Amino acid sequence: MSFTQWPGYGPIQEFLGFRNYQRIFADNDFWVAFSHALIFVIPMSIVPTLLGVFIASLTFDFLSTRYASKVATFIRSSLYLPQIIPVMITGIIWRWIIDPSSGSLNILLKSIGLKSLALNWLVDPNAAMLALSFVMVWIQLGYTVVVFLSGLSRLNPYVLEAAHMDGANWWQRFRFITSRELGPEIAVILLTTVVGALKVFAPVYYVTGGGPDGATNVPSTYSFQAFFGGNKVGYASAVTLILATVIVIFALIIIRFQRTGLRGEE
Amino acid sequence: MKLKRFAKRTSIGLALLAVTAIWLAPMWLTLVASLKSESEYKHSPVWAWPKYLNFDTFHDVILHADVAQKLSNSLQIALGAATISVTMGFFIAYAISIGRLKYRGAVIAICVITFALPQESMAFPVYTFTKLIDVYGSIPPVYISLGILGSAFSAYLLQATMNHFPRELIEASHIDGASRLQTMFRVVFPVMRPSIATVFLLMFVNAWNEYWFPILLLPDNKDQPLPMAIAEAFGQPSFTSNGIDPVLASAASLLAILPSLFIYLNFQKALVRGVTLGTN
Numbered sequence A: 001m002s003f004t005q006w007p008g009y010g011p012i013q014e015f016l017g018f019r020n021y022q023r024i025f026a027d028n029d030f031w032v033a034f035s036h037a038l039i040f041v042i043p044m045s046i047v048p049t050l051l052g053v054f055i056a057s058l059t060f061d062f063l064s065t066r067y068a069s070k071v072a073t074f075i076r077s078s079l080y081l082p083q084i085i086p087v088m089i090t091g092i093i094w095r096w097i098i099d100p101s102s103g104s105l106n107i108l109l110k111s112i113g114l115k116s117l118a119l120n121w122l123v124d125p126n127a128a129m130l131a132l133s134f135v136m137v138w139i140q141l142g143y144t145v146v147v148f149l150s151g152l153s154r155l156n157p158y159v160l161e162a163a164h165m166d167g168a169n170w171w172q173r174f175r176f177i178t179s180r181e182l183g184p185e186i187a188v189i190l191l192t193t194v195v196g197a198l199k200v201f202a203p204v205y206y207v208t209g210g211g212p213d214g215a216t217n218v219p220s221t222y223s224f225q226a227f228f229g230g231n232k233v234g235y236a237s238a239v240t241l242i243l244a245t246v247i248v249i250f251a252l253i254i255i256r257f258q259r260t261g262l263r264g265e266e
Numbered sequence B: 001m002k003l004k005r006f007a008k009r010t011s012i013g014l015a016l017l018a019v020t021a022i023w024l025a026p027m028w029l030t031l032v033a034s035l036k037s038e039s040e041y042k043h044s045p046v047w048a049w050p051k052y053l054n055f056d057t058f059h060d061v062i063l064h065a066d067v068a069q070k071l072s073n074s075l076q077i078a079l080g081a082a083t084i085s086v087t088m089g090f091f092i093a094y095a096i097s098i099g100r101l102k103y104r105g106a107v108i109a110i111c112v113i114t115f116a117l118p119q120e121s122m123a124f125p126v127y128t129f130t131k132l133i134d135v136y137g138s139i140p141p142v143y144i145s146l147g148i149l150g151s152a153f154s155a156y157l158l159q160a161t162m163n164h165f166p167r168e169l170i171e172a173s174h175i176d177g178a179s180r181l182q183t184m185f186r187v188v189f190p191v192m193r194p195s196i197a198t199v200f201l202l203m204f205v206n207a208w209n210e211y212w213f214p215i216l217l218l219p220d221n222k223d224q225p226l227p228m229a230i231a232e233a234f235g236q237p238s239f240t241s242n243g244i245d246p247v248l249a250s251a252a253s254l255l256a257i258l259p260s261l262f263i264y265l266n267f268q269k270a271l272v273r274g275v276t277l278g279t280n
Helices: A019-025 A028-039 A041-062 A066-084 A087-097 A104-111 A125-153 A157-165 A170-181 A183-198 A202-207 A219-229 A233-265 B002-034 B038-043 B056-065 B067-097 B104-116 B119-132 B140-162 B167-175 B180-209 B212-217 B226-235 B246-277
Strands: none
Touching: A019 A233, A028 A041, A028 A183, A028 A219, A041 A066, A041 A125, A041 A170, A041 A183, A041 B002, A066 A125, A066 B002, A066 B246, A087 A104, A087 A125, A087 A202, A087 B002, A087 B226, A087 B246, A125 A183, A125 A202, A125 B002, A125 B246, A157 A170, A170 A183, A183 A233, A202 A219, A219 A233, A219 B119, A233 B104, A233 B119, B002 B246, B038 B246, B056 B067, B056 B226, B056 B246, B067 B104, B067 B140, B067 B180, B067 B226, B067 B246, B104 B140, B119 B140, B119 B212, B140 B180, B140 B212, B140 B246, B167 B180, B180 B246, B226 B246
16 A cells, blocks of 8 residues: 555555655654654653652652552552543643633643743644653653552562662662562563654644654654545555564564573573 | 651652653643633633633534544454454464564564654555555544554563463473464463453554554544544644634543543553553
């Protein structure tokens, strides 16, 4: 399909060979969309991973007594909540909250005297990127926290205790023991979340629709628009295949990396 | 010393609770907005609990969106997809782990790549294919495709746990004269049942939340699953200057997440176990 020109109905109009691909590489909008996907690796992957390790180990270290563990369970379930909400609904929820005129966020900001912060979230390109990034962190954090918490529970408590006895403070224990022991979890999370960032669709589609004017477009929304809006099925397929290729290459590198890592340990 | 530690513990606890509060804030705002009338939303603080509970908006949404029909669509898709992926996944995992498949590394890699690929790269061809064979617009192609694709993930998860299956049990069943099929269904399956249930739940939730296949394959609003139908009907803003109706949007989204919330509150432990299954 990616070698053709086809509006999605009727017979295929023309066989183009690699011309769709040539067009894509010369298409500025595609490169903008692709660069956004790379930017979104930060809120989809890097920030949630760092924040997740941090929150998980704080929760694990300081809220493990019997009374506090109820608080810990509450924190964990609340942070994980965005993960089970269908993403299109997450999109709608945030879409109305950040609505510049009638949404709760701007009303709230104005009422507490931060009028200058009440940006036009859907019209100003930078504000839209910022809002979307926050939504992504909001979605992803629960996943990383849950995985890290389960990783921490298999950690040998005596190692941490011994370090504690030797006078290592929390930060040192975190840096030299906890974060290293969590290596396998970090690898899996980086693989899944970076892949998730590259193919991100629903948060963008349902919050900003890729707008304003393509300012938050990513490859998935771009190919969706080509597929439906422009009836350029061949072109959309080619965009998707490029994205798929990038993801497969990335996944293979990580898998290879992980295997050699495991072998190194043995 | 003890007091100091208590103070430290409390302050860190409070800091974590503050983060949690930010995380729950959107849900709170949505809840209170959905229960207010138009005019109360405009004139009362956005975070305040409504003075007069107003359920009319929910009533409107249920009437307008035919929620019962959408719920049954969602159930059909999620149950169908989960059943197919777990059945196929079980067979594949069995071949990989217990059958000691020759190219197991390659099969696992294919599974990982399948669930790493962008959904649309598979949804576009399926879209074209369903049009070709004239089943476009019906529900079964959605859950069949989702089920087959999901089988890669469920096979991956199941083989991870099946690798720890005690080999003595299999050898014993062979010695007792059980055929291969009998070993599979009478020995391995019962032991694996908890993991299979966990993976089933995970697949169910994934299919419930799926969007690419329903968006592409179900153009008619009456066939769409609940979250998507609600999103299309009440959330799709025209991305221009005229904004979204806060009260309507929040009531609609709240209704759409109720089933997910129900599943989450009842099966939280199993779900979390499923999510962490693949990581260790």
